[in-house]
Amino acid sequence: xxxxxxxxxxxxxxxxxxxxxxxxxxxxxxxxxxxxxxxxxxxxxxxxxxxxxxxxxxxxxxxxxxxxxxxxxxxxxxxxxxxxxxxxxxxxxxxxxxxxxxxxxxxxxxxxxxxxxxxxxxxxxxxxxxxxxxxxxxxxxxxxxxxxxxxxxxxxxxxxxxxxxxxxxxxxxxxxxxxxxxxxxxxxxxxxxxxxxxxxxxxxxxxxxxxxxxxxxxxxxxxxxxxxxxxxxxxxxxxxxxxxxxxxxxxxxxxxxxxxxxxxxxxxxxxxxxxxxxxxxxxxxxxxxxxxxxxxxxxxxxxxxxxxxxxxxxxxxxxxxxxxxxxxxxxxxxxxxxxxxxxxxxxxxxxxxxxxxxxxxxxxxxxxxxxxxxxxxxx
Amino acid sequence: xxxxxxxxxxxxxxxxxxxxxxxxxxxxxxxxxxxxxxxxxxxxxxxxxxxxxxxxxxxxxxxxxxxxxxxxxxxxxxxxxxxxxxxxxxxxxxxxxxxxxxxxxxxxxxxxxxxxxxxxxxxxxxxxxxxxxxxxxxxxxxxxxxxxxxxxxxxxxxxxxxxxxxxxxxxxxxxxxxxxxxxxxxxxxxxxxxxxxxxxxxxxxxxxxxxxxxxxxxxxxxxxxxxxxxxxxxxxxxxxxxxxxxxxxxxxxxxxxxxxxxxxxxxxxxxxxxxxxxxxxxxxxxxxxxxxxxxxxxxxxxxxxxxxxxxxxxxxxxxxxxxxxxxxxxxxxx
Numbered sequence: 001x002x003x004x005x006x007x008x009x010x011x012x013x014x015x016x017x018x019x020x021x022x023x024x025x026x027x028x029x030x031x032x033x034x035x036x037x038x039x040x041x042x043x044x045x046x047x048x049x050x051x052x053x054x055x056x057x058x059x060x061x062x063x064x065x066x067x068x069x070x071x072x073x074x075x076x077x078x079x080x081x082x083x084x085x086x087x088x089x090x091x092x093x094x095x096x097x098x099x100x101x102x103x104x105x106x107x108x109x110x111x112x113x114x115x116x117x118x119x120x121x122x123x124x125x126x127x128x129x130x131x132x133x134x135x136x137x138x139x140x141x142x143x144x145x146x147x148x149x150x151x152x153x154x155x156x157x158x159x160x161x162x163x164x165x166x167x168x169x170x171x172x173x174x175x176x177x178x179x180x181x182x183x184x185x186x187x188x189x190x191x192x193x194x195x196x197x198x199x200x201x202x203x204x205x206x207x208x209x210x211x212x213x214x215x216x217x218x219x220x221x222x223x224x225x226x227x228x229x230x231x232x233x234x235x236x237x238x239x240x241x242x243x244x245x246x247x248x249x250x251x252x253x254x255x256x257x258x259x260x261x262x263x264x265x266x267x268x269x270x271x272x273x274x275x276x277x278x279x280x281x282x283x284x285x286x287x288x289x290x291x292x293x294x295x296x297x298x299x300x301x302x303x304x305x306x307x308x309x310x311x312x313x314x315x316x317x318x319x320x321x322x323x324x325x326x327x328x329x330x331x332x333x334x335x336x337x338x339x340x341x342x343x344x345x346x347x348x349x350x351x352x353x354x355x356x357x358x359x360x361x362x363x364x365x366x367x368x369x370x371x372x373x374x375x376x377x378x379x
Numbered sequence: 380x381x382x383x384x385x386x387x388x389x390x391x392x393x394x395x396x397x398x399x400x401x402x403x404x405x406x407x408x409x410x411x412x413x414x415x416x417x418x419x420x421x422x423x424x425x426x427x428x429x430x431x432x433x434x435x436x437x438x439x440x441x442x443x444x445x446x447x448x449x450x451x452x453x454x455x456x457x458x459x460x461x462x463x464x465x466x467x468x469x470x471x472x473x474x475x476x477x478x479x480x481x482x483x484x485x486x487x488x489x490x491x492x493x494x495x496x497x498x499x500x501x502x503x504x505x506x507x508x509x510x511x512x513x514x515x516x517x518x519x520x521x522x523x524x525x526x527x528x529x530x531x532x533x534x535x536x537x538x539x540x541x542x543x544x545x546x547x548x549x550x551x552x553x554x555x556x557x558x559x560x561x562x563x564x565x566x567x568x569x570x571x572x573x574x575x576x577x578x579x580x581x582x583x584x585x586x587x588x589x590x591x592x593x594x595x596x597x598x599x600x601x602x603x604x605x606x607x608x609x610x611x612x613x614x615x616x617x618x619x620x621x622x623x624x625x626x627x628x629x630x631x632x633x634x635x636x637x638x639x640x641x642x643x644x645x646x647x648x649x650x651x652x653x654x655x656x657x658x659x660x661x662x663x664x665x666x667x668x669x670x671x672x673x674x675x676x677x678x679x680x681x682x683x684x685x686x687x688x689x690x691x692x693x694x695x696x697x698x699x700x701x702x703x704x705x706x707x708x709x710x711x712x713x
Contacts, residue, residue: 058497153568153593163395190681200610201628221673
C-alpha cells in the first residue's frame with residue numbers, strides 16, 4: 001500500500017544478503033582477494049546510481065517472487081555462482097531475517113535505524129574503496145532526505161506494507177531457533193519485558209481528570225509485562241549510535257547458517273490469488289523487473305579471474321538433497337517466459353529495456369532485452 | 380475471569396492492519412460470524428461455540444487498471460435499522476455486500492483526484508450511523524452513503540472534509556435524546572478526532588487534537604470517546620466538550636484495536652505488545668466524570684494482536700486475531 005517501502009526493503013534485504021555471503025565466503029575458505037572482489041562487485045551494483053533512481057520512485061511493493069529475481073541477478077554480478085538450492089536458501093534467510101527485524105522494531109520509525117545499521121555495516125565492508133564508499137554515502141543521504149520527514153502515520157503504513165510482503169512466510173532458521181528468537185512453529189518470539197519504545201510510557205498507570213483538566217485520581221494496574229523506560233533514542237544521522245541492534249550482523253564463521261524449510265504445516269495452503277499461478281508473474285511485476293534491472297550495470301567483462309561456486313550448505317550432497325526435497329509451495333520457480341506463447345510480452349520487455357540503454361557502455365554489444373530474457377531462461 | 384475457548388482455525392494469516400477483525404452474532408442458530416482481511420482478500424467464517432468452522436467464504440478486492448492484486452484494508456458489518464451490509468474497503472474503493480457476502484450490492488471507486496505522486500491511495504474506516512454508512516479515505520475525506528431499507532440504490536449523499544491525513548477508524552453510536560448527544564467520531568493518522576452529529580447533513584460538534592501519533596482505533600459510548608493511540612495510550616474524552624477525562628498508559632506498543640460492549644460499558648484493547656486488556660468505564664455520580672477500572676489482562680504469547688472484538692453486547696466473550704496466527708482466539712467469562 002505504501003509507495004515508499006521498496007527502497008527500505010531492498011537495502012535491508014541486500015544488507016542481510018551481504019552478511020550471509022561474507023560468512024559463507026570465509027567458512028568456505030575462498031581466497032581473500034576473490035572474496036573482496038565479490039563483495040565489492042555486489043555492493044557497487046547495489047548502489048548503482050541509475051538503479052537506485054528507479055528504486056526510489058514511488059511505487060507499490062511487488063511480490064517476494066518478483067523481488068527474488070533482482071537478488072538472483074545481484075548475487076551473480078561477479079565471479080561467484082550459486083546453485084538454485086543455495087540461492088533459495090540465501091533468499092529464505094535474508095527474508096526471514098528482515099521479517100524478524102521489522103516485526104520487532106519498537107516503533108515503526110525504527111525501521112530506519114535497522115536500515116542505518118545495515119548501511120553502516122556495508123560501509124565497513126568497502127572501507128578500503130573510496131569510490132564505492134561515495135556511492136553508499138550518497139544513498140545514505142538520500143534515505144535520510146526521503147524518510148527523515150515522514151510522519152508516524154506514514155511509517156505505520158510502511159510497516160504494515162512490509163509485513164504484508166512477509167505475511168505467509170514461516171521458514172524456520174536454525175540460528176534463530178538456537179538463539180530462541182523463533183519458535184519451532186516458525187513464529188517469532190515477542191518479548192514482554194525490556195525497554196519500551198522511545199516516546200512510549202511504561203504501561204500500568206491510569207490517570208483521571210475533572211472538567212477543569214486537574215488530575216483527581218491516579219490508579220496503578222498490573223499489565224502483565226516487565227517493561228522499563230527507554231534509555232535513549234538511536235541516531236538518525238549519517239553517523240551515530242543507533243542504540244537498536246536489529247539489523248547488525250549476527251553471523252560469524254563459527255555460527256553456520258542453516259534453514260529448515262518447513263512446508264509441512266497444516267496451514268500451508270495459501271489462499272492468495274498470487275499463488276494460483278506459481279510459474280508466472282503479473283505483467284506489472286515483469287515491467288517493474290525490466291525497469292529495475294535495466295538500471296543494473298552488470299559488468300560482463302569481469303577480467304581474467306576464474307569464477308567459483310559458493311555453497312550455502314556444508315556439503316555438496318546436502319545442497320543436492322535440499323534441491324530435491326524443497327516443498328512445492330515454497331518453490332521460487334517464478335520466471336518462465338515461454339518465447340512461443342509470450343511473444344507479445346517479450347517484445348514489450350525488449351522495448352522497455354531499450355529505453356534504458358546506457359550510452360557510455362560500449363562493451364554491451366547485445367541488446368539489454370535479450371540479456372534479460374536470456375538471464376531469465378537460465379533461472 | 381476469562382478463559383480460553385476452542386479457537387477457530389483458518390486457512391490464512393491475517394494482515395497486520397488496524398481493526399482486523401469484525402464479529403457478527405447470529406442469534407439463531409447460535410453462531411458467530413467472523414470477517415478478517417488477508418492481503419487481497421477477506422475471509423468470512425462462521426463458527427459455533429465448539430470452534431469448528433461451519434461456513435467459509437473468501438471475498439476479493441475488486442481489481443482495476445494498474446493493480447492486479449489490490450489490497451483490502453478493512454472488512455466491517457454495518458448494522459443498519461433494516462438490514463446488515465458487509466463493507467470492504469481497499470486500495471481501489473468501497474464494496475458493499477449482503478451480510479453473508481453472497482452478493483455485491485454496491486461499488487464505489489476511489490477518486491484519485493489531485494493526489495500527490497508519493498501518496499498511497501486507499502479507503503479505510505467504516506461505520507454505520509442510523510441509515511448512513513460512513514467510510515474514510517486516504518485524503519482524510521469521509522464519504523457518507525445513504526442506504527435504503529432494501530435494494531442496491533445506495534447513494535453518496537455527503538463528503539465530510541475536516542481531516543487532512545488518512546482516516547484510520549470511524550465509530551458510531553445510536554443518537555441519544557434531543558440534546559444533541561454525539562453520534563459519530565472519526566480518527567486519523569495524526570491522532571485528530573472529530574465528533575459529529577449524523578443526519579441528512581452531518582454537523583461537526585467537536586475537534587480533539589492529536590499529538591503526533593496515529594489513532595488507529597476509536598469508540599463512542601454514552602457521550603464519551605475512547606481512543607487508542609500508536610504509542611500504546613488510551614485516552615477517554617467527553618464527546619461534547621472534547622475534555623480529556625482519562626489517560627491510560629495501557630500498552631507497550633501501538634494499539635491496533637479497540638472495542639466496546641455497550642450494555643456493560645466494557646472496553647477491550649489489543650496491541651502489538653501481544654496483550655489484550657479489558658477495562659470498565661463508568662460515570663462518577665457526583666462529578667459526572669468518566670472513570671476507568673482495569674478488569675483483566677490477557678497475554679497472547681508471541682502474537683502482535685491486529686484485531687479484537689467483543690462477541691456479545693455484554694462483553695462476556697471476545698475474539699482476537701494476530702499477525703502470523705492462523706486461528707481466531709476466543710475467550711469467555713467464567
